[in-house]
Amino acid sequence: MKVFSIIWDWICRLWFGLLPKKGIRKRVKIIEGDTPPELISCDNFVLAREDGEDWAIAFLCPCGCKDRLELVLIPEVKPHWVLKLDNADHPTLHPSVWRKTDCGAHFWVKEGRIIWCE
Numbered sequence: 001m002k003v004f005s006i007i008w009d010w011i012c013r014l015w016f017g018l019l020p021k022k023g024i025r026k027r028v029k030i031i032e033g034d035t036p037p038e039l040i041s042c043d044n045f046v047l048a049r050e051d052g053e054d055w056a057i058a059f060l061c062p063c064g065c066k067d068r069l070e071l072v073l074i075p076e077v078k079p080h081w082v083l084k085l086d087n088a089d090h091p092t093l094h095p096s097v098w099r100k101t102d103c104g105a106h107f108w109v110k111e112g113r114i115i116w117c118e
């Protein structure tokens with residue numbers, strides 16, 4: 001599995017390297033269930049939806065550190081995020097994502113685009 005992880009790593013680096021230049025927008029892949037899968041690809045956000053209710057959204061940190069981020073979408077839980085999808089499943093998240101530990105990335109997700117905070 002080591003070879004796989006090296007290739008994966010390389011694809012992610014390449015992808016993240018190209019992303020800002022090409023302005024590729026993220027899309028949401030919806031899975032049935034209350035938890036997003038452990039392994040997620042670098043090009044999509046994965047939304048866990050069960051019985052029409054959104055539970056959580058997971059994606060890889062867009063800074064390139066490749067940490068898996070998982071945001072809760074359930075209004076009863078604090079903190080939680082509000083997700084909106086447009087017709088093409090481009091995600092908008094509110095509020096911004098601010099990782100106060102690890103890489104410290106702080107960004108907004110708007111219509112599938114990552115908008116970095118200074």
Ligand SMILES: [Zn+2]
Nearest residue numbers: 061063065103
């Ligand atoms: Zn990061």
